[in-house]
Amino acid sequence: YDDSYMPRAVTSIPFTDIARTEVLKGPQGTLFGRNATAGVINIVPNKPSDEFEGFAKARLGSENLVRVEGMVNAPVTDTLFLRGNLFTHQRDGFTESVTNGGDYRDEEFIAARGVALWLPTPDTEIQLAVDYEDRDEMPRAAIGVSKYAYQGSDDPFRGKDQHDVVGANGEYNSNRNNEEETREMYGVSLKLNHNIDDQWSVFGIASYREWETTNLQEEDGTPAPRRYLDTNNIEESDIFYTEMRFNFVDDRWNVIFGGNYSQEDVFQRTDIGLLADSYMQFLSGQLLPEFGFPSDPDLHAWDLFADSDDDFWLLVSNLAGGIAALPPSFAGTYFTETMDNTGDFVNWGVFGDASYQLTDTVRLSAGLRYSYDDKEYSWQTFDQNLDWPFAPARVAYDPSQTGAPEDEWFDKFTQKDDWNKTTGRLVADWQFTDYAMLYGSVATGYKSGGFDGQSFQSFAAGSFDPEEMTSYEIGVKGDFFADALRVEAAVFHHELDGRQRSVSKKDGPDDPTASPGVINSDEETDGIELIVTWNITDTLRVAGLTTYRETESISEQYFNAAGDLVGGERDDSDTNTAYTLKFDWTPSVPVGFLLVHMNYEFVEDPGPDDNTAIFATGPWYFEDKKRLNARVAWSNDDDTWEVALWGDNLLDEEYASNPGGFAADDLGVFHTNIEDTLTWGVDLRYSF
Numbered sequence: 214y215d216d217s218y219m220p221r222a223v224t225s226i227p228f229t230d231i232a233r234t235e236v237l238k239g240p241q242g243t244l245f246g247r248n249a250t251a252g253v254i255n256i257v258p259n260k261p262s263d264e265f266e267g268f269a270k271a272r273l274g275s276e277n278l279v280r281v282e283g284m285v286n287a288p289v290t291d292t293l294f295l296r297g298n299l300f301t302h303q304r305d306g307f308t309e310s311v312t313n314g315g316d317y318r319d320e321e322f323i324a325a326r327g328v329a330l331w332l333p334t335p336d337t338e339i340q341l342a343v344d345y346e347d348r349d350e351m352p353r354a355a356i357g358v359s360k361y362a363y364q365g366s367d368d369p370f371r372g373k374d375q376h377d378v379v380g381a382n383g384e385y386n387s388n389r390n391n392e393e394e395t396r397e398m399y400g401v402s403l404k405l406n407h408n409i410d411d412q413w414s415v416f417g418i419a420s421y422r423e424w425e426t427t428n429l430q431e432e433d434g435t436p437a438p439r440r441y442l443d444t445n446n447i448e449e450s451d452i453f454y455t456e457m458r459f460n461f462v463d464d465r466w467n468v469i470f471g472g473n474y475s476q477e478d479v480f481q482r483t484d485i486g487l488l489a490d491s492y493m494q495f496l497s498g499q500l501l502p503e504f505g506f507p508s509d510p511d512l513h514a515w516d517l518f519a520d521s522d523d524d525f526w527l528l529v530s531n532l533a534g535g536i537a538a539l540p541p542s543f544a545g546t547y548f549t550e551t552m553d554n555t556g557d558f559v560n561w562g563v564f565g566d567a568s569y570q571l572t573d574t575v576r577l578s579a580g581l582r583y584s585y586d587d588k589e590y591s592w593q594t595f596d597q598n599l600d601w602p603f604a605p606a607r608v609a610y611d612p613s614q615t616g617a618p619e620d621e622w623f624d625k626f627t628q629k630d631d632w633n634k635t636t637g638r639l640v641a642d643w644q645f646t647d648y649a650m651l652y653g654s655v656a657t658g659y660k661s662g663g664f665d666g667q668s669f670q671s672f673a674a675g676s677f678d679p680e681e682m683t684s685y686e687i688g689v690k691g692d693f694f695a696d697a698l699r700v701e702a703a704v705f706h707h708e709l710d711g712r713q714r715s716v717s718k719k720d721g722p723d724d725p726t727a728s729p730g731v732i733n734s735d736e737e738t739d740g741i742e743l744i745v746t747w748n749i750t751d752t753l754r755v756a757g758l759t760t761y762r763e764t765e766s767i768s769e770q771y772f773n774a775a776g777d778l779v780g781g782e783r784d785d786s787d788t789n790t791a792y793t794l795k796f797d798w799t800p801s802v803p804v805g806f807l808l809v810h811m812n813y814e815f816v817e818d819p820g821p822d823d824n825t826a827i828f829a830t831g832p833w834y835f836e837d838k839k840r841l842n843a844r845v846a847w848s849n850d851d852d853t854w855e856v857a858l859w860g861d862n863l864l865d866e867e868y869a870s871n872p873g874g875f876a877a878d879d880l881g882v883f884h885t886n887i888e889d890t891l892t893w894g895v896d897l898r899y900s901f
Contacts, residue, residue, distance in 0.1 A: 240658025274894020357434025434884030649691020
């Protein structure tokens with residue numbers, strides 16, 4: 214964004230006042246560096262200009278949507294220009310909380326950006342930009358669909374749900390929910406563009422971004438204390454990024470070379486919250502079968518031994534190997550397991566890229582980049598302070614997995630690793646008409662390895678592998694038949710070694726909870742991509758996009774969310790039918806301009822594979838996606854006013870993610886996240 218690398222944790226910021234968004238497919242490691250194995254999304258905001266201008270926009274819609282944005286661009290002098298915009302957004306969620314708080318997944322944030330552009334000489338631009346975001350809303354909607362969910366309903370689109378997340382005071386109330394997601398973030402950047410002469414130019418940037426987040430959310434999807442589980446992810450992180458590059462251009466050569474450096478400091482605390490009630494439900498599932506009781510997720514030790522005194526529970530604690538078997542007097546007691554992770558990540562690289570115009574129609578391009586990554590990462594958990602002689606068994610963060618002596622379990626454990634890679638590209642293109650070209654390319658990309666933070670097994674096992682991509686592509690791009698038809702077609706072969714995929718996994722078959730983690734897989738993909746745009750008339754245009762892929766893959770073995778050992782075998786798959794159709798019509802109207810836009814997207818769902826854990830079925834899961842969106846906009850002759858009506862998911866289809874959750878297997882509680890059904894509204898814009 215704005216020539217700076219954006220970590221994944223902050224890519225959801227509300228980008229506004231955008232000049233263009235570039236989607237660059239395939240490995241882009243030469244110029245864009247790390248984490249560009251599959252491509253890059255390059256977002257370019259508008260720069261300040263020498264004209265006084267601005268706009269005010271509003272979007273009003275269903276679910277009480279209110280989105281307002283304003284922008285003003287003002288020249289201060291002949292060489293100093295300012296541009297600022299403010300953006301606010303509010304929207305209700307699709308599922309109502311039957312107790313307190315907002316709708317599940319309601320949205321509320323404010324964002325602002327200010328830019329100053331100074332031209333000290335005709336050949337020099339210096340830009341200072343500052344942005345800010347403040348977000349306070351509900352986290353992702355964990356709609357319960359197990360038998361313990363609200364009213365025992367398994368319908369994720371029932372419109373109501375009940376959660377019982379404990380807040381900062383630590384007091385449990387099944388009729389009160391304290392879920393919340395917050396983020397406060399700011400960024401600042403300083404850029405220099407200078408033309409040294411007619412052929413040479415230099416660009417430089419230094420940027421800094423800092424953010425603090427909290428994410429207290431439901432993990433069981435029920436109001437049942439014996440199924441209780443929450444998580445709170447607290448993060449305080451920052452990144453410094455700098456880059457300098459030189460550019461040489463003449464009649465035949467276009468050469469870029471330079472280097473970049475970044476340092477990212479990460480602190481993340483993850484609290485897993487339990488009630489004594491749910492902790493004892495976990496423990497009942499593990500211990501009662503050892504004493505001859507049947508394995509039953511509804512069987513609870515407190516029901517079997519309700520009248521037993523503390524001496525009995527102390528005896529059970531001893532028999533269980535010195536772990537806490539809490540008595541019923543602890544009912545409603547809230548406590549947490551905590552994992553602190555810190556990261557110190559350094560990346561630097563040097564690169565060069567050159568294009569040479571071999572003839573008037575043939576161009577050759579080549580580039581190389583050397584990248585180096587150094588990562589230091591830590592894990593630390595803490596003792597749990599319960600008024601009981603024995604500590605609770607761990608449901609997630611078990612420090613014994615480190616292999617360290619017991620008296621060191623609450624120390625900080627640190628790992629360090631580094632990776633380096635040289636990547637590059639080679640491209641040849643032939644401009645066989647004034648408006649069409651053929652091209653062939655070979656490109657490589659790289660993404661460094663790293664560490665999983667949610668398990669001490671990751672400390673014992675070390676870092677996961679880097680991701681490396683080699684891509685071969687042949688294609689054609691151009692306008693044909695007097696510019697009536699635009700075609701972009703490509704045939705490609707990708708070899709992806711060590712693909713890093715985030716999955717929900719367990720440390721072993723008896724691990725009581727699942728957590729997100731990274732696994733590596735090797736993949737080979739052959740495919741074609743086709744984009745066709747047809748200008749039927751001066752006022753009517755249609756377009757279509759489709760992709761077909763055949764993939765062979767093999768992933769490392771892991772225990773999925775159900776505790777089953779999966780992976781390790783070759784999997785052959787074909788891309789199911791997927792396409793997008795677009796329609797744009799600008800009919801003549803007596804006053805102003807009218808634009809009618811529609812797009813339809815179809816994606817065939819392949820269904821679950823052998824590695825997928827299934828906890829619930831229904832007509833909302835693994836369904837083919839059919840989405841129809843439309844917008845009708847009118848603007849006046851001067852394009853200073855615009856009024857538009859819009860609708861998304863006009864077919865009102867219902868889609869939800871495959872139900873799961875950290876305790877889906879052991880506690881029998883699973884939840885899903887729903888996609889938006891039909892939404893509609895009006896857009897208003899005034900420009901000056």
